[in-house]
Amino acid sequence: MPLCIEVDKKLAEMVIKELRSLKLLNEDYAIHRIGDRVLIPLKENAGSEITIGEFVFRVSACEVPERRRTRIKLPSLDVLGDVVIIRENVLGYWDPLELVEAIRQVYPRIKAIWVKELTIEEYRKPVLKLLWGEEKRDVFVKEHGLLFKVRLGEVYYNPRLSEEHHRIALLVNPGEVVVDLFSGIGGFAVHAVSQKPCLVVANDVNPIAYDLLLENIALNKKKLKGTIIPLNMDARDIPSVLREQSADRLIADLPMWSTEFTRVYSEVVKPGGVLHLYRLSRDAEVLREELMSVFQDWRLLTCRLVMEYAPRAGIFRCDLVKPKDV
Numbered sequence: 001m002p003l004c005i006e007v008d009k010k011l012a013e014m015v016i017k018e019l020r021s022l023k024l025l026n027e028d029y030a031i032h033r034i035g036d037r038v039l040i041p042l043k044e045n046a047g048s049e050i051t052i053g054e055f056v057f058r059v060s061a062c063e064v065p066e067r068r069r070t071r072i073k074l075p076s077l078d079v080l081g082d083v084v085i086i087r088e089n090v091l092g093y094w095d096p097l098e099l100v101e102a103i104r105q106v107y108p109r110i111k112a113i114w115v116k117e118l119t120i121e122e123y124r125k126p127v128l129k130l131l132w133g134e135e136k137r138d139v140f141v142k143e144h145g146l147l148f149k150v151r152l153g154e155v156y157y158n159p160r161l162s163e164e165h166h167r168i169a170l171l172v173n174p175g176e177v178v179v180d181l182f183s184g185i186g187g188f189a190v191h192a193v194s195q196k197p198c199l200v201v202a203n204d205v206n207p208i209a210y211d212l213l214l215e216n217i218a219l220n221k222k223k224l225k226g227t228i229i230p231l232n233m234d235a236r237d238i239p240s241v242l243r244e245q246s247a248d249r250l251i252a253d254l255p256m257w258s259t260e261f262t263r264v265y266s267e268v269v270k271p272g273g274v275l276h277l278y279r280l281s282r283d284a285e286v287l288r289e290e291l292m293s294v295f296q297d298w299r300l301l302t303c304r305l306v307m308e309y310a311p312r313a314g315i316f317r318c319d320l321v322k323p324k325d326v
């Protein structure tokens, strides 16, 4: 049972303020009013009496309700529509039941909590285990007013790329031909075409990502100012369906393996065109050196960190310009 002082309601505001500045107010319990009297919970070190100004209050045990904790420190997590995804390592230091309770207090409307165990295969899809709630796979997420459907566990999706989708879209010039070689469910493509009247060739080898790309184009069609051509191919075969050197801009978001597609970049990007290459690395300097040896003729502009990936690695975006005289 907590300790309290009982004060007249006319004094309550002044006394509470004073107790707070003395750091004696016990915020774990609610201040409780009964008629004209107010019970104010105190910390254990309050002593047996409290003097505030000319008033002396006797400290005694009381029955007041516990305060609902609203400021809960949650581990890093992703919210996708009405679903929460946490990383598996979090269960190493959180009790699962307490974690579910805490997440549900902060996000009372969620329908499911999934644990991401790993990311597999070339499709980069996550392996998910249901921790709580409905086995709900299809979710809708918003990015800058655009709506995307995601099928959890079947496609790559990371809400932390939302800003990056927007940033790239702002770089696109009207009338450009953009190739998004590893488009996933269409984040870069839909953002670009919603910003500028341009043509985006969006390709992904995962057939489910392709189906969702089609749905996401339809979901946002009223906001699109240009055209998206969806493809479901291995990126290595893209040069066989595109005119050589036809892209003003190519987005290569496959951070683990993006340097393995240099032949495609050379064949597809026009001289003077831009390559936005996403790459996993320890730091920007190491990455610059790697890219300068892989892309010897290209001009490397900047490399910037897009998101943290592991304690000592990040995903960077490097912008390269293809030389004009090739």
Ligand SMILES: C[S@@+](CC[C@H](N)C(=O)[O-])C[C@H]1O[C@@H](n2cnc3c(N)ncnc32)[C@H](O)[C@@H]1O
Pocket (backbone or CB within 6 Å): 122, 123, 124, 155, 156, 157, 158, 161, 181, 182, 183, 184, 185, 186, 187, 188, 203, 204, 205, 206, 209, 233, 234, 235, 236, 253, 254, 255
């Ligand atoms: C990091 S994800 C792309 C995410 C997407 N850009 C976004 O913003 O949501 C990489 C994608 O590349 C696709 N992929 C992997 N290998 C491929 C290949 N050889 N050809 C085409 N797509 C490939 C995967 O299916 C996956 O959807």
